[in-house]
Amino acid sequence: MSQAMDTFMDAxxxxxxxxxxxxxxxILGEESRRSSFAIYAMGLLGDGERKSIEPIAARACPDPSKMDAMHQRLLHFAVDSCWSDREVRQEAARYALSAMTQREPVEVWIVDDTGFLKQGKHSVGVQRQYTGSAGKITNCQIGVSLSIATRTEHLPIDFELYLPESWANDSARRQEARIPEDVTFKTKPQLAVQMIGRAVADGVPKGVVLADTAYGTSSxxxxxxxxLGLDYAVGVExxxxISILDNEGRPHGEAVSVKDMALSIQERGGFRRCTWRSGTREELSARFALRRVVAAGVPKxxxxxxxLLxxxxxxxxxxxxYFLISVLERITKKQLIRLVMQRWRTERVYEDLKGELGLDHYEGRRFPGWHHHVSVALCCYAFIIAERVRHFPPSARGADEAYAQPLQA
Structure with missing residues (x-):
């Protein structure tokens, strides 16, 4: 059993x-799917170094003569078996959120993306593109995610594979990768909105949407x-x-860039230091300025x-x-800063999903297989988070320490 599970696996x-x-x-229905899911999930939860289908099959089948049959069975489950990723992810989210929200309310929804590094050019969606996972342009797939977070816990509930136009608009590639007909080219922000819309429709407890500049710059x-009835706190380029608002809430003066606004505030000494994280590891602080604005270029x-933070x-x-924030209720500057800084928690989650649960270990080339593999990984993560909530009451650690800890803590 992996470190992620050792803490929890009592009777x-x-x-x-x-x-x-x-x-x-x-949700899966027939018995063969149920059994295959359990084998696959235990393969991801286990301590194997590689968590793609073939090594999972090998570890699950001690009889070498039966290993090929097990491999084909899991391959069929991942690639060919018709089960609903959305319904499975819904159930996993319900399970974990039930435990999380008994302890603390949902605060934020976090949109982000991560790279799946690849060799070759045949895996669905792969091309040379920038990913923050590598910090450069490289050969990879990109997955866009939606996570839900309370003060101390962070749960990824949905993922979509970004399909570049070179894939979405190539009929031969689409056929080979088994991309469904209703899946068309969408930008990353459009994929994010699609997932947010699904979560709203599913009744997920609402929170403020956080996103970096790749999403937030888009008006x-x-x-x-x-x-969709949600507030946001997003990075912008x-x-x-923007236009500054006067005391009566009316735009005042000419529209300026947020960069020019920052320089003007700096010249007048308008930035003030604020510490937003005081954990056991380190204290994080910087200087901040806050202004009431409206976004320019938006119809009146x-x-x-x-x-504007x-x-x-x-x-x-x-x-x-630079952050634009739509939250209008009474909230302090420090609370706004703490809110927007929660977005970086997603990086810890990606590390856990990849390092502990093999999120990026899938070696198949087809669209359904990628999403099925990710769905099983999300199910495993949801269970671990629910167990962690049961084992670690909020008084035992603050939010800063919580999201800095690896999954097995």
């Missing part, structure tokens, strides 16, 4: 895992988030233009007052980050 934990597999099995993304009927780190020649 009660085993019983809960069996009951959880039965819940997922009720369309921000507008769609608001149309330095060239994003669609404009709404926003907060600017971060300027010590010794840097210009601001590090």
């Amino acid at each position: 009660g934990g085993v019983q809960r895992l069996e009951a959880y597999f039965r819940r997922i099995g009720d 369309e993304f921000r507008a769609q988030v608001r149309s 330095p060239q994003t233009t 009927g669609q404009q709404e007052p926003l907060w 600017i971060e300027w780190r010590e010794g840097e020649p210009e601001s590090a980050n």
Whole structure:
């Protein structure tokens, strides 16, 4: 059993895992799918170094003469078996969120993306593209994710594979990769809105949507988030233009870029230091400025007052980050800063999913297989998070320590 599971696998934990597999099995239906899911999930939860289908089959089948049959069985489950990723992910999210929200309310929904490094050019969606996972342009797939977070826990509930136009608009590639006809080219922000819309429809407890500049700079993304009844706190590019609001809430003066606004505030000494994380590992602080604004370039009927939060780190020649925030309720500057900084928790989750549960170990080339593999990984993560909530009460650790800890803690 992997480190991620060692802490929890007492007799009660085993019983809960069996009951959880039965819940997922009720969604999968036929017995062969139930059994294959359990084998696959235990392969991801186990301590094997590689967690693609072939090594999972080898570990699950001690009889070498039967290993090929096991491999084919798991391959069929991942690639050819017709089961609903959405319904399975819904059940996993319900299970974990039930435990999480008994302890703390949901605070934020976090949109982000991560790279799946690949060799060759035949895996669905692969091409040379930038990924923050490698910090450069490289040969990879990109997965866009949606996570739900309380003060101390962070649960990924959905993933979509980003299909570049070179894949989405190539009929031969689509056929070979078994891309469904209703899957068309969508930008990463459009994929994110699609997942947010599903979560709203599923009744997931609402939170403020967090996203980096790749999403937040899009005025369309921000507008769609608001149309779904959610607030946002998102990064924007330095060239994003805004207008300052006067004391009566009316735009004042000419529209300027957020970068120029930051320089103007800096000249007047308007930045103030704030510490947003005081954990056992380190204290994190920077200088911040906060202004009431409206986004420029938005039709007047669609404009709404926003907060512009600017971060300027010590010794840097210009601001590090700019955020537009639609939260209008009474909230302090420090609370806004803590809110937007929660987005970086997703990096810890990606490390856990990849390092502990083999999220990026799938070696197949087809669209259904990628999503089925990710669904099983999300199910495994959901169970671990629910167990961690049961074993570690909130008084035992603060939010800063919680999201800095690896999955097995």
